[in-house]
Amino acid sequence: MTTTSRWRALSRHHLFWPVAVLVVLLLVNVPFTPDFFSVKMTDGHLYGSLVSIVLFGSPLILVAVGMTLVIATGGIDLSVGAVVAITGALTCSYISDQADQDALSGVLLAMGIGLAAAVVCGLWNGFLVARMGIQPIIATLIIMVAGRGVAQLITDGQIITVNSEPYKLIGGGYWLTLPFSIFVVAAVVAVTVALTRRTALGLLVESVGGNAEASRLVGIRSRRIKIMVYVFCALCAGIAGLMISSNTSAADGNNAGLWIELDAILAVVIGGTSLLGGRFSVGGTVVGALVIQTLTTTIYTIGVPTQTNLVFKAAVVIIVCLMQSPKFRAKVFGGGRFGGRRGDRQAATPADTAPAPEAVRTMEVS
Amino acid sequence: MAEPLPVLEMTGIVKEFPGVRALSGVDFRLFPGEIHALLGENGAGKSTLIKVLTGVYSLDGGTVTLNGTPVRFHSPSQAQQAGISTVYQEVNLCPNLSVAENILIGREPTRFGRIQWKRLRREAAELVDRLGLDIDVDAPLSSYPLAVQQLVAIVRSVGTGDSDGPGSGTRVLILDEPTSSLDRDEVLELFALMRRLKDQGVAILFVSHFLDQIYEVCDRMTVLRNGALVGEHLVRDLDQVGLVQLMIGKALDQLEELHDHQLHADVGESLLTADGVGRTGRIAPFDLEIKKGEVVGLAGLLGSGRTELARLLFGADQPDSGKVTIGGRQVPMSAPNDAIAAGVAFCSENRRAEGLVPDLTVRENIVLALQAARGWTRPVPAAQRDELVAKYIKALDIRPADPEARVGQLSGGNQQKVLLARWLITQPKLLILDEPTRGIDIGAKAEIQKLVVSLSEDGMAVLYIAAELEEVLRLSHTIGVLRDRKLVAKLANGPEITPTRILETIASGEHQ
Numbered sequence: 001m002t003t004t005s006r007w008r009a010l011s012r013h014h015l016f017w018p019v020a021v022l023v024v025l026l027l028v029n030v031p032f033t034p035d036f037f038s039v040k041m042t043d044g045h046l047y048g049s050l051v052s053i054v055l056f057g058s059p060l061i062l063v064a065v066g067m068t069l070v071i072a073t074g075g076i077d078l079s080v081g082a083v084v085a086i087t088g089a090l091t092c093s094y095i096s097d098q099a100d101q102d103a104l105s106g107v108l109l110a111m112g113i114g115l116a117a118a119v120v121c122g123l124w125n126g127f128l129v130a131r132m133g134i135q136p137i138i139a140t141l142i143i144m145v146a147g148r149g150v151a152q153l154i155t156d157g158q159i160i161t162v163n164s165e166p167y168k169l170i171g172g173g174y175w176l177t178l179p180f181s182i183f184v185v186a187a188v189v190a191v192t193v194a195l196t197r198r199t200a201l202g203l204l205v206e207s208v209g210g211n212a213e214a215s216r217l218v219g220i221r222s223r224r225i226k227i228m229v230y231v232f233c234a235l236c237a238g239i240a241g242l243m244i245s246s247n248t249s250a251a252d253g254n255n256a257g258l259w260i261e262l263d264a265i266l267a268v269v270i271g272g273t274s275l276l277g278g279r280f281s282v283g284g285t286v287v288g289a290l291v292i293q294t295l296t297t298t299i300y301t302i303g304v305p306t307q308t309n310l311v312f313k314a315a316v317v318i319i320v321c322l323m324q325s326p327k328f329r330a331k332v333f334g335g336g337r338f339g340g341r342r343g344d345r346q347a348a349t350p351a352d353t354a355p356a357p358e359a360v361r362t363m364e365v366s
Numbered sequence: 367m368a369e370p371l372p373v374l375e376m377t378g379i380v381k382e383f384p385g386v387r388a389l390s391g392v393d394f395r396l397f398p399g400e401i402h403a404l405l406g407e408n409g410a411g412k413s414t415l416i417k418v419l420t421g422v423y424s425l426d427g428g429t430v431t432l433n434g435t436p437v438r439f440h441s442p443s444q445a446q447q448a449g450i451s452t453v454y455q456e457v458n459l460c461p462n463l464s465v466a467e468n469i470l471i472g473r474e475p476t477r478f479g480r481i482q483w484k485r486l487r488r489e490a491a492e493l494v495d496r497l498g499l500d501i502d503v504d505a506p507l508s509s510y511p512l513a514v515q516q517l518v519a520i521v522r523s524v525g526t527g528d529s530d531g532p533g534s535g536t537r538v539l540i541l542d543e544p545t546s547s548l549d550r551d552e553v554l555e556l557f558a559l560m561r562r563l564k565d566q567g568v569a570i571l572f573v574s575h576f577l578d579q580i581y582e583v584c585d586r587m588t589v590l591r592n593g594a595l596v597g598e599h600l601v602r603d604l605d606q607v608g609l610v611q612l613m614i615g616k617a618l619d620q621l622e623e624l625h626d627h628q629l630h631a632d633v634g635e636s637l638l639t640a641d642g643v644g645r646t647g648r649i650a651p652f653d654l655e656i657k658k659g660e661v662v663g664l665a666g667l668l669g670s671g672r673t674e675l676a677r678l679l680f681g682a683d684q685p686d687s688g689k690v691t692i693g694g695r696q697v698p699m700s701a702p703n704d705a706i707a708a709g710v711a712f713c714s715e716n717r718r719a720e721g722l723v724p725d726l727t728v729r730e731n732i733v734l735a736l737q738a739a740r741g742w743t744r745p746v747p748a749a750q751r752d753e754l755v756a757k758y759i760k761a762l763d764i765r766p767a768d769p770e771a772r773v774g775q776l777s778g779g780n781q782q783k784v785l786l787a788r789w790l791i792t793q794p795k796l797l798i799l800d801e802p803t804r805g806i807d808i809g810a811k812a813e814i815q816k817l818v819v820s821l822s823e824d825g826m827a828v829l830y831i832a833a834e835l836e837e838v839l840r841l842s843h844t845i846g847v848l849r850d851r852k853l854v855a856k857l858a859n860g861p862e863i864t865p866t867r868i869l870e871t872i873a874s875g876e877h878q
Binding site for chain 2: 198199200201203204206207210211213214215216217218219220221225278279
């Protein structure tokens with residue numbers, strides 16, 4: 001294998017572009033923060049920009065991983081931000097009612113109640129989408145809007161603060177020198193990968209998203225699968241909600257997880273999962289979420305004025321999306337030298353020969 | 367015949383995909399006012415040649431000249447503007463729009479940026495009229511059967527750049543398998559349309575797997591094999607046997623074997639009984655019995671209810687009357703799962719929309735039905751899965767023999783084999799095949815028919831639907847004849863049953 005062909009094989013890997021973008025974004029920080037990559041040990045805790053990125057990116061990774069499965073079935077879940085708020089509000093209000101906020105059993109029960117509420121939200125979404133046949137974007141819009149109201153009702157429109165050591169651990173604590181959130185995220189990602197790739201769930205999800213009618217005719221119980229992914233997505237959002245409220249020791253029904261659904265969708269797309277459904281990549285989504293978090297961090301470190309930081313973010317996102325488009329790369333770099341991602345979907349044409357991926361992907365769609 | 371200048375000439379065409387040389391130095395010419403057949407097995411390079419010509423694929427070598435001027439198209443729309451229009455095998459129209467909108471989509475008459483609806487309808491109606499067709503342009507396209515949709519696609523394609531008469535703008539019309547979903551009358555209508563266009567000087571490139579049709583309508587043919595040119599002949603100079611030998615590059619023993627085949631006699635006990643099963647508006651209540659090891663063929667014109675009958679027996683549509691008993695147990699048929707659990711498998715006629723998951727690999731597509739039956743918690747163990755997949759790729763000769771290939775990239779015949787493999791690994795008791803040989807080449811066709819024979823010999827019941835009566839006759843023990851969405855006759859196959867006899871039954875609608 002020559003260097004060129006190895007490079008080409010590498011550039012075709014479905015994680016190549018997301019990782020490349022992440023690396024570039026990280027490097028951009030170095031001129032502004034020379035010790036960007038250094039990690040220091042203070043008081044038995046690891047500190048550094050990289051650790052912070054993962055720590056602050058944790059809720060987004062969780063939400064995006066759940067979102068990945070929903071999107072793979074051809075759906076979308078706009079309600080995750082509201083679920084974050086509901087879970088945080090319920091858990092915090094339960095803890096704040098406790099006489100002893102540091103009691104582990106009380107905290108665990110509170111978290112259980114919060115997550116149960118998330119599961120109920122997921123069931124509702126799944127019911128509307130799979131049973132009632134409502135379009136996912138509309139079905140999940142209901143909780144996106146109404147859910148914030150529910151969260152406000154729970155907190156009486158106030159920001160509930162808690163002062164609970166055990167609860168603080170999830171979003172703000174440390175374990176084995178690292179933020180505890182990182183372990184939670186690692187566990188959720190590992191469970192997701194195992195759930196989808198060690199069982200047949202991943203295949204069935206991709207089949208339902210790739211061709212719903214064919215899946216029905218092959219005997220896949222697609223309703224059940226869809227309800228499962230919406231519940232799973234809501235559960236992930238619920239855990240993210242615990243993390244966010246734990247980190248600030250407060251539940252803010254209005255702002256907790258605000259717009260996180262959009263970042264999550266973006267993370268999924270950057271990670272190489274098509275919004276049309278079908279093939280998905282959990283690994284890609286994790287990288288995608290890290291890209292977005294790194295971008296947010298970068299905006300602060302390079303000192304983009306606050307009032308323009310959304311514009312800056314938008315510009316970077318546009319560039320990232322363009323870089324990921326095989327068509328754009330073919331135009332700019334010429335000849336479609338770089339293969340596309342796995343998730344690319346051009347209408348598969350019944351061809352006489354097995355056509356090359358590039359040929360199909362770079363063709364003009366007229 | 368003095369040869370005029372070709373309207374289109376392709377010389378030394380080369381097209382490469384990584385690892386595959388799809389076309390190696392193919393020459394092709396097309397004269398005005400001729401119908402030219404492009405022939406070859408699946409994978410011979412026909413579609414690739416057409417796609418290179420129409421700018422879907424870029425060219426890796428060779429030249430294309432149109433009316434003596436070298437051209438190079440980078441997109442289908444460029445080719446269309448230059449007067450090369452294409453109608454593909456699968457209808458690429460919008461079923462939810464009206465016929466008129468479909469015909470003129472993309473070039474609607476506008477004034478001040480607004481679409482002139484009246485004029486749009488009038489122009490579409492005129493175009494349909496001039497081409498001698500009887501289609502209501504205001505009706506939604508989806509209200510017409512696939513066959514008429516195909517004709518609309520041709521009208522649309524011919525109408526491109528059409529200002530002073532039908533086809534005035536189109537100099538080259540490419541028809542890729544236009545007849546694969548048409549019945550005999552519709553084929554004749556299409557041929558009449560083709561001849562009219564030919565008389566107006568349009569050069570027509572015609573791709574079809576039906577050799578009889580080639581001989582009926584074409585003047586000249588070009589044969590490809592494995593991406594190379596085998597020869598260009600006048601149709602009257604080459605007989606069918608010679609042609610098939612050119613196409614497959616070997617003698618016809620494989621096909622002859624089938625012709626000599628005798629139906630095996632050991633049909634077993636009853637497997638499936640349908641009592642008064644029907645669905646309003648789809649098919650009238652019918653009774654049908656299928657026995658173990660029996661092949662039941664369904665004959666009838668397109669739209670006569672063949673597919674509808676099959677779908678009811680699979681639960682793909684829910685019957686609203688009658689009951690289905692499989693193996694002595696009544697099956698509710700409220701969803702395909704019920705039928706699948708009872709051992710029924712169904713390969714839809716619509717491979718792309720109802721069969722394949724194009725994004726997934728060959729392996730994943732093959733294992734899908736088995737996996738669905740096991741549920742998500744019990745994945746097929748990797749070793750067992752790989753072994754099964756390898757076994758069926760080999761047994762059915764699926765090419766490329768790569769379980770990792772994306773199924774959307776396979777040729778039609780190989781996609782059909784993937785679907786067959788998907789169901790065969792579930793070891794069904796009844797296999798329903800709806801047009802399994804449509805749009806696939808003659809070699810794969812023979813293989814699939816042989817497979818049906820050997821499966822039934824092993825005791826599997828098969829419900830076989832095909833447009834070609836000979837095909838149904840050759841394979842079936844019993845032939846169900848459908849007419850106007852009604853099962854009108856069940857004939858036991860025998861020497862006295864001929865295609866003519868079946869046609870008479872279809873025509874009279876009576877059991878004789």
